[in-house]
Amino acid sequence: MQALQDRQWLSRHSVAGRLEARNGSVSDELLIRALRPFSLLQIGLQQQLFGGCRGDVVVRIVRSLEHALDLLAGEEFDAIILGPELTDAWPTTAYERLAEAAGSMPVVVAAGQEDPMLMVRQRQDRAHDEIISSAAPSLVLERIVLAAVLRNRAFAALRAQIS
Secondary structure: OHHHHHHHHHHHOEEOOEEOOOOOOHHHHHHHHHHOOEEEEEEOOOOOHHHOEOOOEEEEEEOOHHHHHHHHHHOOOOEEEEOOOOOOOOHHHHHHHHHHHHOOOOEEEEEOOHHHHHHHHHHOOOOOOEEEEOOOOHHHHHHHHHHHHHHHHHHHHHHHHHO
8 A cells, every 4th residue: 555655656756757856855765655654853943844834744843941851751762863042951951861861862952052052962972973163054854854864764673683
């Protein structure tokens, strides 16, 4: 059934057998379909990623670290996105606390200044987290989040096979 739906989707987005890229999003759409469903926790970032909520992707948007930590205690997310516009914490402090609470969940940090975040990542041994400039366009941020979710799921599958 899913294969049929995917073929139908591809036929609607192709011309003469070649995919027609609309704003470079065809591969993003296919990746989102492959990963679905997935959920993200977006903290302190005003831009709305992935259209906020679009069925396959659920994005919980919060502005405070405390609210985010409460959500993490009760819900499972595929990734966390941390921006610089928190209402109750400095971004470096927020990243330190999230790194402790996130476990193997990847954190993508959109930082005004990357160097302090890189030091936190190293100190917390969070090699799978991504630190990027908060000036990055939302499409770049979305693609980095998709890559982080994909990488995390691949490692989880590998760990399950080894166990």
